[in-house]
Amino acid sequence: MQWEFTNCPVCNYTHVVCTHLHMVYCVIFVYGSSEVRIDQDPEVLFANQNSLVTLLCEHDNSDHYRMYWYRQIRDSVDLQLLSYSAGPKLVDIEPPFNKAEKYKVKRLEVKKATLQITKLETADTGSYFCATSRGYQAYFGAGTKLTVLDPNAKITPPAVKILGPNLAEKCKNGRVTVVCVATGFYPDHVEVFWQINGLNQIEGVATDNAARKKSTTESSYKISSRLTTTYKEWNKGSQYTCTVTFFNGTAKSKHSDSITGPQGMSLSMPLSTVY
16 A cells, blocks of 8 residues: 655645555545544653553544554654555554554554564654544544664653843844754653743743754763743843753653843843853
């Protein structure tokens, strides 16, 4: 079976062309719907190399006879079809994944399936999605994020630092941007959020889509986030806090840094007098 995606994976109404048994179908994939609820367990999973993991998918609509498993490898926008099931006990592992006994799918009932992955490698790190359908629309679960740990890397929380604004930006458009940089963490299970005087901020926040390795020779990651506000707001003496939540495979921890804006300073103040 060959699938050709014409849009980003796991988006609403992503069109797919499927060629199978000399018939062509147009399928619309939808993430999130009231028609069917799809639960995947676990949400996040750490595993060692050469071990095996089992992922569970359950849904609540017995009319959804078809079930699929996909994987999305880290740093890739493509979804790869791992398996297709037309009903209970009717499971196909799709090429090229059927060439080795690495993937096993069990589906003994309509609303439940498991995916077992053996002989894990770091290349298996990524997100694994379950989907169901009864017609032209298929519905996705939220996925399981699998991290196969590098045996040479130590689980390490991030160091967080806020960088103050460049006031040349203020002079140009009356706005300032503070930057939060988190570095040195492994693996890449982090979330970033901002607060001003203890209140969560969404507007004006731009965070990297994903953490990136610091270099090709290092295992640790970095991520940055930016909060843009007006110079008038910055000039009120408010406290800006960036918090990075890190998951180490067992528990989450929070790591923060803060910066306080000046109070009542002139728009023409030089950079050295603002802090």
